Amino acid sequence: MKRFLFAILFMFCFFATLIAPTAYAEENTEEQLEESVYDQLDELDLSELEQFANEYDIDGISGIKQTIERIIGGEFGGLSSESVSDFFKSVLNDFFGFLPALISVIVICLLGGILRSGKSNFLNNSTGEVVHFVCYIAILLIILGYTFEMLNKSKSAVYGLQNLMNISFPILLSFISIAGGTTTISVCSPLMSILSNLIIIVIGSVIFPLFLAVIVLSVVGNLSANVNLNKLKSSVQSISGWLLGIMFGLFTAVLTGYGLIGTSIDGLSVKAAKFALSGYVPIIGGYLSSGFDVVLAGSLLIKNSLGAVLLIIMFSLIVLPALKILLFSLALKLTAGIVSTVSDARETELLSSLSSALKLLVAVLLGLGFLFFIVVILVISAGNAGVM
Amino acid sequence: MFSAWLLSLVGIVVIGVLADIILPDGEMSKYVKGIMAVFTVFVIVSPLPNLLNAGSVDINTSVDFKDYDYDAEYVEYITELRRLSYEKTAKREIESKTGFACEVTINETEGVVEKIIVDFSKTVMFENEKHIFIIETTAEYLTTYFKINSEQIEFVWKQ
Numbered sequence: 001m002k003r004f005l006f007a008i009l010f011m012f013c014f015f016a017t018l019i020a021p022t023a024y025a026e027e028n029t030e031e032q033l034e035e036s037v038y039d040q041l042d043e044l045d046l047s048e049l050e051q052f053a054n055e056y057d058i059d060g061i062s063g064i065k066q067t068i069e070r071i072i073g074g075e076f077g078g079l080s081s082e083s084v085s086d087f088f089k090s091v092l093n094d095f096f097g098f099l100p101a102l103i104s105v106i107v108i109c110l111l112g113g114i115l116r117s118g119k120s121n122f123l124n125n126s127t128g129e130v131v132h133f134v135c136y137i138a139i140l141l142i143i144l145g146y147t148f149e150m151l152n153k154s155k156s157a158v159y160g161l162q163n164l165m166n167i168s169f170p171i172l173l174s175f176i177s178i179a180g181g182t183t184t185i186s187v188c189s190p191l192m193s194i195l196s197n198l199i200i201i202v203i204g205s206v207i208f209p210l211f212l213a214v215i216v217l218s219v220v221g222n223l224s225a226n227v228n229l230n231k232l233k234s235s236v237q238s239i240s241g242w243l244l245g246i247m248f249g250l251f252t253a254v255l256t257g258y259g260l261i262g263t264s265i266d267g268l269s270v271k272a273a274k275f276a277l278s279g280y281v282p283i284i285g286g287y288l289s290s291g292f293d294v295v296l297a298g299s300l301l302i303k304n305s306l307g308a309v310l311l312i313i314m315f316s317l318i319v320l321p322a323l324k325i326l327l328f329s330l331a332l333k334l335t336a337g338i339v340s341t342v343s344d345a346r347e348t349e350l351l352s353s354l355s356s357a358l359k360l361l362v363a364v365l366l367g368l369g370f371l372f373f374i375v376v377i378l379v380i381s382a383g384n385a386g387v388m
Numbered sequence: 389m390f391s392a393w394l395l396s397l398v399g400i401v402v403i404g405v406l407a408d409i410i411l412p413d414g415e416m417s418k419y420v421k422g423i424m425a426v427f428t429v430f431v432i433v434s435p436l437p438n439l440l441n442a443g444s445v446d447i448n449t450s451v452d453f454k455d456y457d458y459d460a461e462y463v464e465y466i467t468e469l470r471r472l473s474y475e476k477t478a479k480r481e482i483e484s485k486t487g488f489a490c491e492v493t494i495n496e497t498e499g500v501v502e503k504i505i506v507d508f509s510k511t512v513m514f515e516n517e518k519h520i521f522i523i524e525t526t527a528e529y530l531t532t533y534f535k536i537n538s539e540q541i542e543f544v545w546k547q
Contacts, residue, residue: 036469043465129409166454173458178466185458192456209390216394224405226421227428229397295470 036298037072041065044302048167056160058316064309071305087320094324095331101142102335105351108138113342132344133223139347140219143332147215147354150328151208153321154361158203160317161368165196168310172379175303179296184382187258188375191251195371199247203364210240211360218353222346233353240360248367255374307380311373318369322362329358393435400424400431471496481529482506486522488513501534507544514546 046064053064070076112135116128169192176184214237221229336351404424411417471494479492491507506526513519527538 039469040466044462126409133405169456170459173456174462177458177463189456193454197454213394216398220398220401223401224408226408226425227401227404295466295473299466
C-alpha cells in the first residue's frame with residue numbers, strides 16, 4: 001500500500017513538473033500588467049497627496065490609490081451626477097448668500113436718491129454730501145466684507161495649488177524618469193520650479209497687493225467729487241493685467257515649445273531603444289516584446305491616471321472659487337446697472353469698479369489652473385509616444 | 389511701504405471730504421479744496437523718490453526656489469522590477485526554445501546590460517559535454533534581443 005501511494009505521489013509530482021512551465025507560460029499578459037500595476041502602486045508613496053485631498057475635501061476622490069485603480073480598471077466614470085449637482089448647488093447657494101446684501105445696497109441707493117432729490121428744495125449742498133457719505137459708507141460696509149472674502153478664497157486656492165504642485169511634481173518627475181524621459185525632465189524640472197515658485201510669488205506679492213490697491217483707489221476715488229483717482233486706479237489695474245498676461249503668456253509659450261521638443265526627443269530615443277531591443281526578434285504574435293514592456297506599461301498607466309486625478313483636484317481647487325468670484329462680480333455689475341438710475345454716479349462707479357477689479361482674481365485663478373493643466377498634460381504625454 | 393502709502397492716501401481723501409462737509413460754502417471752501425488736491429497729489433507721488441533711489445530698493449532679495457527632483461528610491465524599485473521582468477521573460481523564452489529549464493540573471497548598470505548569466509545547472513547536462521544547440525539557440529536569442537555580444541553571455545552547467 002505504501003509503495004502504491006509513493007508511486008501515485010511520484011507520478012503526481014512528475015506530471016506537475018511537466019505541466020507547471022506550460023501553465024506559467026500561458027499566464028495572461030493582462031494579469032501580469034494588473035499585478036505589475038498593483039506592485040508599483042503599493043510601493044508608490046502617495047500619503048502626502050492623500051492628506052492633501054482629505055484636507056481640502058475634494059469631491060469624487062475617495063482615496064488617491066483607490067481612484068487610480070478605478071481609473072485604470074475603467075470603473076471611474078468621471079464626475080458623478082451627484083457631485084455635479086452638488087457643485088452647482090454650492091455655486092447657487094453662494095449666489096443666494098450674497099443676494100440679500102445686494103438687495104440692501106439697492107435699497108440704500110434708493111433711499112439716498114430719494115433724500116438727494118430733496119436737496120434743491122430743503123437741503124443744501126453740504127447735507128447732500130453728508131447723505132452721499134453715509135450711503136457710501138453703508139454700501140462699503142456691506143460690499144467690502146464680500147470682496148475680502150473673495151480675495152481670501154483666491155489666496156487659499158492659489159496657495160493650495162502651490163501645495164499640490166510641491167507634492168505632485170516629484171512624483172510626476174519619477175514617472176517621466178521611469179519612461180526614459182531624460183530630456184523632458186531637464187526641461188520640465190526648472191519650468192515646474194518657475195511655476196510653483198516665481199509665478200506664485202509674483203501673484204502673492206505683486207498681483208494681490210495691486211488688487212488691494214485697485215480696491216482702495218476705487219473706494220477712495222469715489223468718496224469725493226473733488227478727488228478723482230479713477231485714472232490712477234485704471235492704470236494700476238492695467239499694470240496688473242499686463243503683468244499677469246505677460247507672465248502667463250511667456251510661461252505657456254516656453255512650456256509648450258520646450259515641452260513638445262523634449263517629449264519628441266524622448267519619444268524618439270525610447271522608440272529607437274525599443275527597436276534595437278526587439279525589432280528583429282522572430283516571436284509569434286509579438287508576445288515577448290509585449291511581455292517585456294509590462295512593468296513600463298503599468299508605470300505609464302499609473303502616471304496617466306495620477307495625472308487625471310491631479311486634474312480633478314486642480315478643478316475642485318480652482319474652478320469653484322473662480323466661478324463664485326465671477327458670479328459676485330457679475331452680480332455687482334448688475335446692481336450697478338440697477339441703481340444707476342437713482343443713485344449718485346460715484347456709488348454706481350464704485351460698484352462697477354469693484355466688479356471689474358474682481359475679474360483680476362478670476363484671471364489669476366483660471367490662468368494658474370491653465371498653467372498647471374498644461375504641465376500635467378505635458379507629463380502625461382511624456383513617455384507615451386515612445387512606448388505606444 | 390505700500391500699505392502705508394495706501395493708508396495715507398485714504399487719510400488725506402477722508403480729511404478732504406470731511407473738510408468739504410464741515411466748511412461752509414464760500415470763498416474759503418475753494419482754497420481748502422485746492423490745498424487738499426495739492427496734498428493728495430503729494431501723497432500719490434510720495435513713493436516715487438524712494439523708488440528712484442536705488443539704495444532703498446533691495447533688488448538683490450533672493451527668492452528661495454524649490455527645486456524638484458524625482459524620487460530616486462521609487463525609480464530604482466521600478467528599474468529592479470523591470471530587470472526581474474526581463475529575466476522572467478528571457479527564462480521563459482529560452483526554456484521554450486531549448487526545452488531545458490534554466491535560470492537567467494541580468495547584470496546591468498544604469499539600465500545597460502553588461503552580462504547575462506544563463507544557469508543550466510539544474511538540468512542533467514554537465515560542463516564537459518557539448519551543448520552546441522542550446523548554446524547557439526540561447527546566444528542567438530539573447531544577442532538579438534539585448535543587443536549584446538556573445539562574450540557577454542555566461543553559461544553555467546552542472547559540475
